[in-house]
Amino acid sequence: MARSWYITTGVALLLGLSCAASAVERFPPPEFETGYELPSPTTPAPPHDAYEYVDAAVLLAALGVSSYLVLKMRSRRAIFALTVFSLLYFGFWRKGCVCPIGAIQNVVLSISDPSYAVPVVVALFFLLPLIFTLFFGRVFCAGVCPLGAIQDLVLLRPVSVPNWLENALRLLAYVYLGGAILFAATGSAFIICQYDPFVAFFRLSGNLNILVLGSSLLLISVFIGRPYCRFLCPYGVILRQLSRLSKWKVTITPDECVHCRLCEDSCPFGAIREPTADWSLRDYVIGKKRLAFLMVLLPVLILAGGWAGSKMKNVTARMHRTVRLAERVYLEDAGQAEGTTDASSAFRATGKPTEELYAEASDIRARLERGGWLFGGFVGLVIGLQLIGLSVRRQRTDYEADRASCLACGRCFEYCPKEHARRKNSRKMV
Amino acid sequence: MAKDEHALTRRHFLRDSVWGTCLAGLGALTGVLIGKFRRTDTVWQIDPYTCVACGNCATYCVLEESAVKCVHASAICGYCRICFGFFGPEPVDINEGAENQLCPTGAIKRKFVEDPYYEYTIDESLCIGCGKCVKGCNTFGNGSLFLQVRHDRCLNCNECSIAAACPSGAFKRVPADQPYLLKRVDHA
């Protein structure tokens, strides 16, 4: 017993003495006498690549079906069924990742960073809904998007949001889009993914904070229809603009509007617009002056926004890990921080000079300054255009679905007597 | 009436041209992206030479049981009787008692091979990816234990939460057909 003890320690000492201070192999690999074979680490492969193409195909099919159901078949029940399918497939089965909303970041990053290439499927996820929206309106939102689906399916008692609040809250979505693009383009963070409120439900596990956020949003969704879609979704912002131009659009009535007003309160998302009243001459005069003022204000807003955005660079830069690290290292060197963090000690262990780190951080700040101009200018532009849009005279004679806001859910169809007539006729024909 | 018709056509023309521009824009974007398409998808992986075994892998994964596990490169291992990845600081005795072990879940198994060598293997179902054994092995041993993302568990999120929290920036995107960065014997 004692002898083996001494042998072991002797061997350990010899081994210990025979190595350099920081060499990897402090203890040389043993030579076995009993024919022992070294096991090698296992390497389970990631799930098969081809599966992702199935996803893209399902997405294409779902978009096609959604377009058909919304524009041709006009059946709320069918759209509902498709929504449930999308929630189950894209949501719980595919765990909600990669989604078109997040794909914005991948596309932006691949444009700004030459070393990053976006995978085919992610690009398809980004482009397909956009193309379908250009043709058919927001059919993606209707029955395909899993985030929209989960909100839509918990909507039990819709409360209408006053128009002014809706317009104000929508600004958040634009800011979110701008921020997401800014941070993705500078390689700082994928904030859409980081703050996705519903993906934790799809995975059935996640960070407590995200679960709380998601639950709160879902609770709100019980009463206020699709709050994320209307006020936060950055992809929805793009879809709004494309939907305004779509070749075909969602109509409440299948043929002509008889102004029965039964559909007025039928939209839980506040997307139905009533016919506009006539303007008096005085209204025109005031309106023109207001419009002229807002037109002049627009470039001012863009410039002011851009300036403010660029000035925020020191704070926005902190989203990037390198800048956070540089700040921490700086504080430690200056004696203004207690102790070290894992990150700062890991950095010092690499031996990279701090000047290089500071230079990198300054570089990132400069990029965020340039990006800040674009981001702030974009927000200024959006606000200016929104104000102008609220001042321009619209002329509507019928009850219409607002092309940008309509989520093509089909709830309004059955409120229309013309629709009932059409369904009765089609049943008769069958 | 005629003016209205003109206005209608003008507006339609305007809208159609913007529509066309948008479609063309999407087409151009597709073109740009095609030029940069990758044949294979990417997955996340840890560079074991950059990893500092901070312990974030166990807590930041979106899955309750982290997709990161410890892996053992036996070719580098010294098969020491006193393994610095197995035994905690100041073990009472050199046996497999819980009071002596470093691993909080007992995921490292110690087996006698021949005198004076012991084999150490990781039971993945128990490993939580905390990296304590990795730290011990790297500081005082050969560094044959290291953390890796296990792709039969990883969801391959677009933005890996662990990657965002990694203090040394050890998380990288690697091509899906070569999804592991294993430690090798001949690495300098």
Next chain:
Amino acid sequence: MKSEHNDISPHNQAMHPWYDTAVATVIVSGAFSVVIFALLAANHFQRSVADAKREEQLENLKTTLRSQPDNQQLISQIRQLDLQIRQHRIRRHDFSRKGAYLLLASVVTFLVATKCAATFRKKLPEPQLQPDRRDEQFREAKYARWAVATGLVMLGFAALLLAFMPAIDFSAGGAAVASYPSDEEINKNWPSFRGPGGLGVSAYTNIPASWNGKTGEGILWKTELPLPGHNSPVVWGDRVFISGADPNNREVYCFDALSGTLLWTGAVGDPVSSGAEPIEVMEDTGYAAPTVVTDGRRVCAIFATGDIGCFDFKGNRVWIRSLGIPDSAYGYASSLAVYRNLVVVQYDQASAEDGKSKVIALDFFSGRTVWQTNRPVGGSWSSPIVAEIESKPQIITCGDPWVIAYDPANGAERWRVKCLSGDIAPSPIYAGGLILVVEPDYKLVAIRPQGRGDITDTAIAWSVEDIVPSICSPVSDGELIYLLTSDGLLCCHRLSDGTKLWEKELERNFLASPSIVGDRLYLLSEKGVMFILQVGVEYKELTRCELGEPCFASPAFGNGRIYIRATEHLYCIGK
């Protein structure tokens, strides 16, 4: 306007037959969901509270176990607790997963039932009369515009707030932020073995010249040292650092300079300590012979086992490394040196042919090896010094047979001189433009540190063969150089040409190296008696002060204070 009256009008009594079932399902599934949710939340909080407490308890038990390693009951208690923790973890994980599925199912049921109930109770729309919508529409548009404007203002405020928050300016910082002390600061303190530059010279003029350890007169404080060692105290500001070790423990101590209270103890250990046999070192050397070093922000200590650890001034261990067990015949004893943010370790081992010796520079902040250079020398027990020669810093090292100077920036050799042999214990000094090295029992050599490469033939200014120390390092005031042998022979040589001016038998044993304070020479005998002499071309003793305890380590000098390590206590002489 209204379409057909049908059965589902709210005024009609007949309800859909399934309505009641739907409502019942709503209530039941709703209640069930709430219960499951509460259970899941409780499960989650249990994990973060109860489990965390259990883990803390386990840690405490393990700590207790270290002090009672044979307590079998404690061991089985720990194993039980460990098993319990693991079982709970698995159970919780299981519960979360199953609970999540259950919650999902019950929430879905709740939603479906509610939707059904709502459908069964659906009301027809009843639009009110409204003649002209113009006012309403204009008002809505106006409110909307103002709401957007308010949004603009709020975003604007937020943006301005973020824009003008104070931020770190990287370009300004750089040079101004020093992570190492200035030369002024170094000279005011005693940061390493034999003080600034390793010369054993203190610039203070108010150092006490009389005290009595037995009566306590002149002794400011005296504190017991927990573990023994032969290393000298190191002083920075109001902190005194020293290390101690026994075969199993290696510790760094921090004392308050004014009161002598032990502020903190830092342990430097590695997993081998309890498991294997401790290494053997000569009793005369001990495990803590090398003196610690500080840069005013951290203190670093190395021990005979090759373990080196670094602590901040609050006692937190910043890093710890093992440089490998040194193959040193008498036990590793080279003290650490510091240059800017580098800790310099002279790691001489075995004999020159074995090629194991090297000099290593570690980053004080992180412990990372910045550079290391192999040395063509055998084991040595002298410490390196950093000297500013012709305004360039050089690390001077003594070994058998070479005296080598290194460039601190990259560890490259600047020059080397072959003039030593045997067991080199006295450290070199830089005085009067010369590097002075001692070959024990044989000679004192003065080297002119100019040139590159092997300058043995040209650089030796003079060499005196005489009875020279085997342990104590020399000390000089720039004109005279003093040598002290362990038997008590004190010799004084002229620095410029090496001629011996006088020698004196002190009839005492000395292990501590001599120091010069102002114009006085301080010699600390093995029995703890400090001989204070006048520096000069003649022997002139001023006084002797007794401490009353044996002393093996060289003293450290502070502002009006002397710090002496005796075998059991650390003394501070002063007012």
